[in-house]
Ligand code: HEC
Ligand code: HEC
Ligand code: HEC
Ligand code: HEC
Ligand code: HEC
């Protein structure tokens with residue numbers, strides 16, 4: 001599809017999304033809607049704050065063990081970064097492997113100490129100190145891991161996070177990188193209820209039901225049903241003796257593999273963030289690189305209906321991301337002509353004519369300041385020397 005046309009369509013969708021009555025969407029119908037209509041409606045376009053992990057009214061999630069009775073994906077998916085996007089502090093591998101973490105910010109001293117299956121977060125200004133047990137660990141630390149705890153009846157996000165690259169603590173992304181004004185402020189940021197629903201809605205399964213937070217019923221991380229939706233009806237159907245009679249009809253479970261390319265970008269983008277969400281968030285410059293659906297949308301390679309550029313063509317969401325460049329070469333060459341074989345068809349071959357590591361040159365990695373992590377720019381393009389701000393190429 002013509003590039004400018006794509007942008008125009010998205011702007012219209014954006015205006016529609018903003019114009020819609022958002023509270024209605026967090027209510028009962030939305031998560032259910034796509035589940036039943038998805039199989040026929042390939043061009044899926046959820047409103048900006050839709051999350052597949054929310055439980056729609058009247059539906060029930062059964063858990064990974066049930067899916068594992070019939071599907072092999074349970075052998076790998078629960079161990080992936082997405083499967084572990086959230087851990088209880090008691091089960092956090094990073095906190096157990098790092099039993100004594102320290103950080104200093106001006107007069108404030110931070111310490112996270114393991115004590116049995118608990119981790120105690122302490123912030124001290126030299127005279128007074130605040131100590132709280134950590135409840136939840138967000139993120140697997142590849143980029144960073146941020147802690148959530150409860151204090152005086154409110155939930156807080158820790159002002160410091162763990163980063164794998166430095167093997168220790170630094171300021172949380174988004175937190176001011178300067179010493180706080182007071183001890184209470186140094187501890188972290190108080191979260192409001194919208195914040196909590198957002199964080200847990202993207203990092204856990206079934207944390208939100210009918211617009212309400214239900215932390216006692218959630219499953220940490222993205223489980224099978226976090227993407228595929230509640231499995232109650234599907235499992236009942238698959239276990240019913242008469243299931244052989246219903247050949248050809250729906251299997252009553254959402255399969256994002258059936259969406260067209262743009263539908264899938266929107267689906268994954270409901271957490272990884274779409275073009276529309278990033279525009280609403282007003283993110284600019286290098287910070288946008290972490291939002292892959294937004295970036296890939298701006299690439300000349302991207303096409304609404306061509307499956308060869310869909311997220312799941314390069315990523316099997318049931319397995320860990322593939323670090324070997326050769327794996328992605330075949331994905332590029334599925335469309336592009338090979339410079340060493342003029343007989344192949346498709347868009348232009350590489351003028352620089354290398355045969356391998358296409359992504360290494362055309363999907364460069366950028367470090368977002370403070371993240372201690374290099375994100376892969378999904379706006380596939382010719383990268384000019386000195387191109388340090390990916391937005392310049394727009
Ligand atoms: C009793 C066995 C059984 C259980 C338990 C089960 N499934 Fe399935 N599932 C199947 C079978 C059989 C198919 C193939 C159905 C078909 O081709 O219509 C299937 C198909 C699927 C599909 C593809 C659907 C499509 O339309 O392409 C998905 C996704 C899926 N299952 C997810 C799950 C999830 C998630 C769970 C756990 C909540 C689960 N299944 C539990 C038997 C099961
Ligand atoms: C319910 C929210 C949600 C949905 C839907 C979702 N993701 Fe994720 N994904 C996450 C979170 C959260 C992380 C980061 C976990 C972390 O850093 O600990 C992540 C991480 C990843 C990673 C990085 C894994 C690694 O090894 O670093 C890939 C790749 C990925 N997702 C691909 C996808 C694709 C493809 C889809 C669509 C099929 C998708 N995601 C849908 C929430 C989601
Ligand atoms: C719209 C969905 C969404 C929301 C809301 C969200 N996250 Fe994430 N989070 C993600 C995804 C997707 C990733 C994977 C990293 C990436 O590629 O951006 C991630 C990554 C992370 C990481 C790993 C470090 C990093 O920055 O990549 C941490 C820590 C984290 N999130 C914490 C939080 C906390 C705490 C909140 C609430 C204040 C929150 N997230 C809200 C989707 C979300
Ligand atoms: C991050 C989202 C995500 C999670 C979590 C997830 N899936 Fe999937 N699943 C997908 C996508 C996307 C496809 C379509 C893949 C494709 O078409 O290449 C899919 C396809 C499937 C299918 C259809 C058969 C196939 O291979 O095409 C089954 C069955 C399935 N998933 C089961 C599971 C089970 C069981 C779990 C939990 C262990 C799980 N999925 C977790 C996104 C997810
Ligand atoms: C043409 C192939 C291709 C497509 C299509 C693609 N990716 Fe990637 N993706 C990559 C490569 C290459 C990496 C880097 C792998 C590595 O070096 O570890 C990556 C890495 C990631 C990561 C890890 C964090 C990072 O920035 O390095 C996430 C998350 C991710 N992709 C999400 C997505 C989502 C969501 C989509 C769909 C909008 C998508 N990708 C489409 C090739 C692709």
Ligand code: HEC
Pocket residue numbers: 300301302303306308309328331332333334335336347348358359362363380381382
């Ligand atoms: C769905 C098919 C498809 C896939 C997959 C694909 N491309 Fe492209 N790519 C295109 C099309 C179409 C164009 C625009 C026409 C042209 O430049 O010849 C393009 C353009 C490009 C350009 C020139 C962009 C510019 O700004 O001038 C580069 C570089 C490129 N692709 C590299 C890659 C790499 C590297 C991969 C794999 C990571 C890849 N492509 C995957 C279809 C694809």
Ligand code: HEC
Pocket residue numbers: 329332333336347348349350351352353354355356357358359360361362382
């Ligand atoms: C060593 C870095 C490097 C690697 C590896 C690489 N390219 Fe390129 N590619 C370039 C540069 C530099 C250009 C710009 C050349 C120019 O404008 O003269 C380019 C241009 C392109 C173009 C645009 C062609 C044009 O005529 O404007 C495409 C498409 C492309 N590459 C695809 C690929 C594919 C597919 C692969 C993997 C088989 C690949 N590249 C591997 C550096 C690389």
